[in-house]
Amino acid sequence: MDLDTTAEADRVRGLWQELGLPGLVDVHTHFMPDRVLAKVWAYFDAAGPLVGRPWPISYRTEEDERLATLRSFGVRAFTSMLYPHKPGMAAWLNSWSRDFAARTPDCLHTATFFPEPDAAHYTRQAVQDGARVFKSHLQVGGYDPNDALLDPVWGLLAEAGVPVVTHCGSGPVPGKHTGPEPIARLLARHPSLRLIVAHLGMPEYGDFLDLAARYPGVHLDTTMAFTDFSEASAPFPPSELPRLADLGDRILLGTDFPNIPYPYLHALESLAGLDLGPQWMRGVCHDNAARLFRLFES
Template identity: 55%
Template sequence: MPGLDPAGFAADLGLPGLFDVHTHFLPPRVMAKVRHQFDSAGPLIGSTWPLEYRGPDEELVATLRGFGVRRFSSLPYAHKAGMAEFLNDWSFGFADRTPGCLRSATFYPEPGAPAYVASRIASDAEIFKIHVQVGAFDVRDPLLSEVWGLLEDSGTPVVLHAGSGPVVTAYTGPGPVADLLATHPRLALVIAHLGAPEYAEFLALAESYEQVRVDTTMVFTPFFDELGAAFPTDLVPRLRDLQPKVLLGSDFPNIPCPYAEQLAGLANLDLGDDWLRDVCWHNGVRLFGGPAEE
């Protein structure tokens, strides 16, 4: 779909816009360090990753809105103890001044995590994000046991990057997540990147647990295919069966390709317009609610 216009894509589907559950807005100094990791092909990136979008938050939000994205996230993630609440304070402030942005938060395995996660839930956090590869921790860490219980009881979704892409570590893979769900089966997890590259195993978790979903972030783009993370064609029918549980994600702005390539990749699956409508809008609205009236 060369030349695809994201806003036009949504309009052609009869949608009021796009709901992108996986975007990143971070404190400026943190974002600068993240960009450096991509620019330098850092150890957790593993390959050249030329960023397509840069600039201040106001410019990036305007770009996202120009694509027709009406609801999105900021998704901070902590890589060390003592960092989560700094990120959470900034992220809540960003959401409060940015219409359409979900109130996003994060946590880390540390003694104070249950208290601040409970506080954020009480303050209407809509979504959490953790990245076990970057954070270098196991989701089964005993310091997180109470946190998972709080999240399970509240039903607050957690975007979880636990797949072994782009770089495998001791903490990635479906095994720890399967163990976590065996203990907390009502957790509302959103498996980032469809669990790449362990697609089949993470799809099985979404098929087995009522509140487990997946997001499409970077999957089906030529860049991901070139990384060796192409989605197997024999798994595509399972995506059709999981239609209510698949959410649009992009990783904007930290992506090495135009935003439209994510949408083109989804359309090229040929799963039908109803599937695209659910993935690109309705599933997100059902989970988080729609945008405020403008």
């Protein structure tokens, strides 16, 4: 997809400037080793089983250009969401993301894990190395978050207060361990976890809002929600909008950049179109994540 990112950047910046914000914080962006990202893009191109439909990549450019695009949009802080799909990958991915964060100061140092015997060891090492956020992808990884091999990992992250962005909803295609029930069991054992439910828990929106209401450490990110692309297959129930407004201090901007089949601007305009008010938008687009991650503090 060919996009005029210069013109788009002007409109994106105009949106947050009208809200009186200094910029955006996007908690769900993807930066990975080149060969891993190339495989991810090939999977989307082929509309693989975990994708389930045509999915053109809007920002298929080199790493430096993708970084420049985010910065031109006024994104002050973002993540390098990456995840393993098999054992033996996570420690290597964490090493790459540590180096990426070191050379990319506006990226929150991101790490990941997989249920394997050394998971607690490399997770502890990542936290010691300064990881600010972790990614857990239950759909792609195909694992149960309650796997005994992960119990020390969750305990460590809960104790350290490090947020974990978790793709646990059953969209776009259900997995063996997706849906609210495995996460409900996890939170019952680790109620202090700072868990960020990706995609607002799409399509089980109401169930994950229930969990957020029950556990104060649970947040939700807006990744792909409310866009035309997602509304066509997994519409957000209008009846849940009041609860989304009430939980406004725990909703965080996420986009899935660069792996989105529409312009970045569309994600922001879709949120603005909910008409939940400028205070809600300011929290979602910047202030909630800035508070959660203690960003920009002097």
